[in-house]
Amino acid sequence: MGGMPESVPVRCPACRREHVYTTPSYPCTCGAPVSPPLDRRTAPTAVAHRAWDEDWVTVACASCGRRDQWPHPELGCPCGTVLRLPVCGAPPPVARPGAGPGPVPHPVRRPPFHPVTIRTARDAVTAAALYLRWLGYRDIRRADQRPPSGIGLAARGLLAQVDPTVRPASLRDVECLWLTAMTESAECVYFSLAGYAEAARVRADGLGIPLFVLDLTGTPQPVNAVADDLNATGT
Template sequence: MAESVPVCCPECRREHTYTPPVYHCDCGAPVVLPLRRDVPPAQVHHRTWDDSWVEVGCSACGTSVQWPQPELGCGCGTLLRLPVAAHADHSGAGALGPAAPDASDTPDASRVPPASTSGAAGRTSEATATGALEECAGKRTSRTRPSFQPVTIRTAQDARTAAAQYLRWLGFDAVRVTEKRAASGVDLRGGGIVAHVDPSTDPTGFGDVETLWLNGLNEEAGTACFSLAGYTREARMRADSLGVALFVLDLTGMPQAVNDPADDLIRSVC
């Protein structure tokens, strides 16, 4: 089993524990990507597919294979990419320090665009979404679930499939995946939930979050958003005010909750 390592977010100074995923080489040996102790994690503001994969050689047979670059999403909205050494061993790595400062501009909270809906409507929407989730959760019976088995993401459709599989694992019934990008911005529907999946290399913005919320309001369903590149600060603040659950997907297909509504969504299901 891979050794967990502490990671410090440079933005909010929150301490996290990260466990590298375990892959399997074609030779059958388990491969744990060795995290470097001498290089701090880097903040990700713009994602490219090339930067999202790392080539690591198996220490058992020497074969080099491309694996998803280890990433960690902090609850403050910062996405961190963890540095990896060239050759894998079969153990974890040591502690990682604070990430190096990033020169990119970060939007200030004072520049957040005004909400297009009134406060009363926002509070009504939160009650509607919360009620839909609670009603849906109440229909499920308590059970012991197996561990979530993620889907490796290499295409946009893989990202939608991974998000749908996660929602089904949480217990939402009959989650359907759209074959093409829907004009409404809703990529997944079913079991009292609507979801948007953003597979782009840019952070998901304010407009995508609010459009998803409006769809959930119209359908009296809970809302969840999945992003490969994280979220802008405006999007996070708007999602918090509207009760939209935000998740970040890494390329292994494993979602991470990045706001309180996402944590509430996970806790609301058995």
């Protein structure tokens, strides 16, 4: 389970168009590539409504056995239908002795970050979640409180905001994230697709908030010094 990528034929149930889908490969903490194993016996389904729990699937690394959550395989058909491809039985995460829900210590040499191309708002959230996991955070989930703009992500001791809009993040956006994180006694980090207003950058520097810009390759780019430090050292 979770070996090398595979390519499978996929037929869109809406327009009957044929596609070839190749499963993406994600980096396990141990450095080995992990790909969700597709269930060839089950037909893909059209995505009508989004649910966070359904957007992720638990996959075991074939090298070390670690179970992590990765984006559920999907394919966008030119007719406008989004297809969710079935995955072979994905059990819930298995607790390991001594492993808590917080950040995972990285090896001395971290594997390179493998981004996902950003085409939609969901891709931006996925890219930020993958990056946070690469930094060492685990159990990434939707935040309990919805931010004024964008989408909130949370991990133990961390609150992140992902803004996939074309408007630069404002001073108010940054301050709202900081205040919410303060009430939860958590650190915070901001990801924006369109950058930041100057006042927002100055305020973030004063509050020690890491700011990242998501480029369309899905690679978060540090905007300030505290983000540079986080990118270099992880959790």
